[in-house]
Amino acid sequence: MVTYRYNFSVLQKICSICLGSINTSQGSFTATCHHSFHFICITNTFAIPNPFPICPLCQPLPNYNAPLPNAPPSVPPSAPQIPKLEPEPVQFSDDDPLLEPSSTTTTTTVGLEKVTINAVPERDVLAASESAPQFTVLIGLKAPPLPASSQRGAPVDLVTVLDVSGSMKGTKLDLVKRAVNFVIDELGPSDRLSIVSFSNQAWRIFRLTRMTEAGRASAKLAVNSLVVIGNTNIVEGLKKGARVLEERSYKNPVASIVFLSDGIDNCNHRPFFHLLPPSIYPANRLPHQQEIELFPVHAFGFGTDHDAVTMHAISDASGGTFSFIESYEMVQGAFASCIGGLLSVVTQGLRLSLRSGSNGVVMKSIPSGRYPSEIADQGSKGTIHVGDLYADEEKEFLINLSIPIRKTSLLDIVCSYIDVVSEKETVEIESVEIRRARKGSPSDTKVKLEVDRQRNRLHAAESIAEAQKMAESGDVNGARDLLAKGRTDILGSSSAQAGDDMCVWLEEDMKETERRMGSAEQYNKEGRAYALAGMSSHGAQRATTKGKKVAGAERRYSPYSTKSMALMVVKAEQLSDDEAEPIIKKEPEN
Incomplete structure (x- = not known):
């Protein structure tokens, strides 16, 4: 001792x-x-x-891969029983082997339902002699539901990277422990979990282990042993979390990092993006590293003092999401929403390949948000890299074209992806055409509501992003004015006038963002993180937790929420009602 x-x-x-x-x-x-x-x-x-x-x-912290040893006689019975910290291996290749499919299910080649593709031109009819220098086609995707046999998506390798610096003491850490324990309970025997904690340094306190009954028990012991100490070294935490996935011996189909911090990195000079591994920050890839696997970082800014700008940038670059957890007791619901998505991945590597349907039809732009897109061959070819889809998840993209006279075939669409059940590549083909008439009727000039709705979504996303930049430079008045104008534009659109739910939600979201930029002080405390969480959600068309609203808790909180995300949040909230009160009473929020 x-x-x-x-x-x-x-x-x-x-x-x-x-x-x-x-x-x-x-x-x-x-x-x-x-x-x-x-x-x-x-x-x-x-x-x-x-x-x-x-x-x-x-x-500093215990390393659990086995049950806790008995406390030595010199430790009083009431004192914590903390095992010796085992030295980390040189390489994190000590992960559990994967669960063989044959041990739990019958091998089958029957896959999921197919991804639904819906292509909608902004108008059905053009006059025969009419050219359209600015014409939009909407491409809508909807992922299939979870397989009825298992109600689970692809197996997951998950690394939680948790801030245990001094500012996490008391209620904060207690609630984080409870939230991670909830995640552990929801992982199945095919899923694997590793736990990394960080303060001045970072430690892998739990190796990548299958969540069997014994694995879950050991993981909970590791989580419940966490204690706070020292400063905040975000770089080391993320580097160690990435290493766990980079150096694993076996690979589940889905791999992600869940990262939580309540503070600002005070161990490295900012900006420190160049210090991050290319597996989570692809801008750092060298020429020979272009094929390196990218791991999404789902970042959770906890409280009002975290580095929202840095956390958002890392999550955005890696293909993850950024959430703002304003109230400490929300952390379990926020984690539940994220996990509800990760445990329901049904398609992977989805890519849209676009080709002009006729000579002279040119793709001018593809405003695809966070998803990488490119246009090639002088506008005759285009690609959108969508990646993984959660069960029942929907994505919509606008393709802006230039159409010469008399042309009727606009686009040929090839959608390719991996079905996680059959593990086979699936290819679907769709064509987009438009009718030509001698003379167009007045109704033919009206833009379809589906297209107008997506234009509003893009307008809202652009307005929030521009307002955030203005507020960051100190012009909060200009930021509020810009958001107010954006709301007016959306409310005056045809889809909003028709009572479209998406437009109502967009206007409310922009109004709340505007309110949280009431002053420079309020922006620094809450407006910045709220705006960035909104930008993450709109850019990925995926639900994030913002402020005091947990993504998926109610459909109106985010039209991007999926059924699996919402159900997981409901489950977490039911547990929270029984468990939260004793924890929160221990130490009231300041």
């Missing part, structure tokens, strides 16, 4: 928690390993009775 003594000497020492100097006016501890700590730092940082059985710097 490590013993401590009070030290009021005049010698200058450095506290290993806050890194501040220790002087004669401050009580301090010095461990037998010669690490020193302010008495106030050790008592405020660790919610554990003293004497603390290990030096928090030498052995």
Whole structure:
């Protein structure tokens, strides 16, 4: 056992928690390993009775891959039972083997239902002699439902990267533990979980392990052992989380990182994107690394003091989402919404390949949000890389064309993806045509509501992004004016006038974003994170948690929520009603 003594000497020492100097006016501890700590730092940082059985710097966190050992006789029965921290392996290739499909299911070649493709030209009819220099085609995708036999998507490799710096003490950490325990309970024996925690350094405290009954029990022991210490090193946390997935010996079809932090990285000079591995920040790829696997980072900014700009940039670059958890008790629901999606992946690697249907039909632009797109061969070819789809998830893309006179064939669409059940590539083909008439009627000039709705979605996304830039530069008045004008434009559109639900939700979202930019102080506290979470949601057409609204809790909170996400949130909220009160009463929010 490590013993401590009070030290009021005049010698200058450095506290290993806050890194501040220790002087004669401050009580301090010095461990037998010669690490020193302010008495106030050790008592405020660790919610554990003293004497603390290990030096928090030498052995900061336990590493659970087996049940806890019995406490030594010298530790009082009421004190925590903390095992020895095992040294990390040189490579994280000690992950559990995958569950063989034959051990739980009968091998089948029958796949899922197909992805539904719906192509809608903005008008059905053009006059025979009419050219259209600006004409839009909407391409809608809808993923199939989960297979009835299992109600689960592809198996998942999930790494949780959790902030355990000093600011996470008390209620915050208790609620995060409960939220991660909920995630553990929802993972099945085919899914694997690893746990990484970080403060000044990062530690892999739980290797990538299948969530069998024993695996879940060990994972919960690891989570419940977490204690807070030190500063915030986001870079090291993400690097270690990425390494777990990069160096694994086996690979489940879906791999993601769930990252949570309540603070700003105070161990690295910003911007520090160049320090991140290319597997989560592809801009850092070298020429020979272009084929490296990319792992989505689903980032959760906790409270009002986190680095929303950095977290949003990392999640956006990696193909993940950014959520703003404003109230601490919301963290379980926020995690539930994310996990509800990740556990319901039904198609992977989806790509739309577009080709002009006639000579002279030219693709001018593809406003595809976060999804990479390109136009080639002078506008005759285009591609949209969509990636994974959750069960029942919908995506819609606008293709802006230039159409010469008399042409009727506009686009040929090839949709290719991997069916996660049959594990086979599926290809679907769709063509888009338009009728030509000698003379168009007035009704033929009206833009279809489906296309107008998506134009409104893009307009809202662009308005929020532009307003966020203005507010970031200090012009919150201009940001509010821009959002107010954007709301007016949407309310005056034909789809909004027809009572379209999406347009109603977009207007409400922009109004709330505008409200949270009431002043520079309010923007810094809540408006920035709220706007960035909205930009993440609109760019990916995927639900995120924003402010006090958990994505998926109610359909009206986000039209991007899927059935699986909503059901998982409902389950989490039902559990929270029974469990939250004792935790929240322990330490009221400031």
